[in-house]
Amino acid sequence: MTDSSPVQVPGTVLTMRRIGTYQTMTLVAPGVAERFRPGQFVAVAVGGEQSSMLLRRCFSVREVKPDYGGTVEIVFAVRGKGTEWLAALRPRDIVDVAGPLGRPFPLPRDPVNCVLLGVAHGSAALFPLAAVLGQRDCRLHFVLGGATSDDVLGARGARRTGDSVAVATEDGSLGSAGSVGDLLPGVIEDAQADVVYACGPLDTLRAVTRTCTGYGIPAQVAVEEPMACGTGVCMACVLPVIGDDGGTHMVRTCVEGPVFRGERVRWDDVGTIPFDALGAPRALRLGERS
């Protein structure tokens, strides 16, 4: 096994905090922090040993620190029974953590102008990335969004570390009213951006990819598909993605992703099996009899 292999460890809750509408949890998870690279995520078992909830919950990582033997901070919204259980944990409680999982963000070799775009708690993954890009003397331009001001994550930290920060909320309670997609072209032009890193819902990532294609710059997007195991065994989180061979493959977000080149993802076909995908049912292929 190489060092890039994930580990599965009992994680001890160090702190629980509410930030806006989200829950922030810091876990002491030895081995995870050392291996972590920005863009990767962790998969957490919920409900305890005899849990009736069998699927893991996957979360992007907002920060890792070497303190206390290696800590990992995740941010999540309470959406169902599993996240409710997590939110009720207290310091010193134990959860089973597997990580770091997935493919990290590719990093530029030279100092370049980077736009980091995130919506709601999806923005969490941008902050460890910003730390690494900052060490490489890249210029960092943040674009953050959410439904209301409470839903925008990390705006204060971004102002501290970023060269510029633009915020958009749907209700206009913070920054400009509208979506982050509306702000992006202006930021790309002002910053003379070389690359855009983005995380958020599919619609946002599709819009980001379209904008970047228009400017001829790469979009590196971290996809938030619902995952069930995080390790690649359950085949639940598939997306139609164009491979190096030019053909479309149904690939697992948890193993082949979560970071993809935006233009490789067939955004309009997410949730379907495109008729020209490798192994698509014959009945769907045009001009062929099944």
Added chain:
Amino acid sequence: MSVDLRTRIGAASLPNPIMTAAGCAGIGRELGRFFDVAKLGAFVTPSITPEARAGRPAPRLAETPSGVLNSTGLQGPGIDAFLARDLPWLDEQQARTIVSIAGNSVEEYAEVAGRLATAPGVTAVEINTACPNVEDRGLMFAAHPTAAAEVVRAVRAHTRRGVPVLAKLSADVTDVVGVAMACADAGADALSMINTLHGMAVDTSTFRPRLAGITGGLSGPAIRPVAVRCVYQVHAALPEVPIIGIGGVRTGLDALELVLAGASAVAVGTANIHDPSACVRILRELDAALRERGISHLADAVGLAHKPAGTLMRRIDPNVGVAEPTEQETLQ
């Protein structure tokens, strides 16, 4: 005391009875990041089909109480890619590989079996007669004894002697014993039970089915009593045919339950989704459970639940440990 965990599935001998269940463990590389796959009694592959399959659209998984519904639809790269890329990797790890196979017709099963016959590193072939997720759900060989027998006969004819052929059966039938007998008569060396149960869930917020494929296969601890029942019934009818017990195994005691009902080996499925190192943990727990009960050979435990009351080897208080054997029991 050390426990002898070796077990036999037809002509194949395995160092221990814990396997992965088809389609619940990736192709080996995924779990190989968490433990050495050679530690398993055997690694069971996802069902390999003649051609690549893209599977069914997402959402493909829904969590239910102590269960998971899936409509993955046998996504896989097909036999060519499996032989070129995946089987050699498993062989390199020195894993014992049981290849699960599937197809849309008897000819397709025979074709995959024929391609495997010349490949090195195949410990056994398991026939998926019951996957409810192919496009034509009416096509489920396990539903009819004659159809199941036909596919078993075709695969047996295309498989080398010395390589056991396993028939994986569905519990979604009126008479699982009848199907099991038909498969054994047709040349199946062992039976795997059970496949997922056909189920469905509806989202009460969106009013829509929770799976894109509408219905799917239910797995997890929720189905374990059904698996125990099927293993018990078939072992009673065919005590000489080895059974691989599958269905909701999460702990060593769950595995022991299936062994007592008549299974010679136990496959772990949904637990791999919940806990990537489930197989090695369950193996450790099974070993401890046998030792605590004073059973030194796994083979001695197979089918013990069929013995009349009062003839048990030893009794154990679940909270205390091994009870002292009575004089009569010591004589056994």
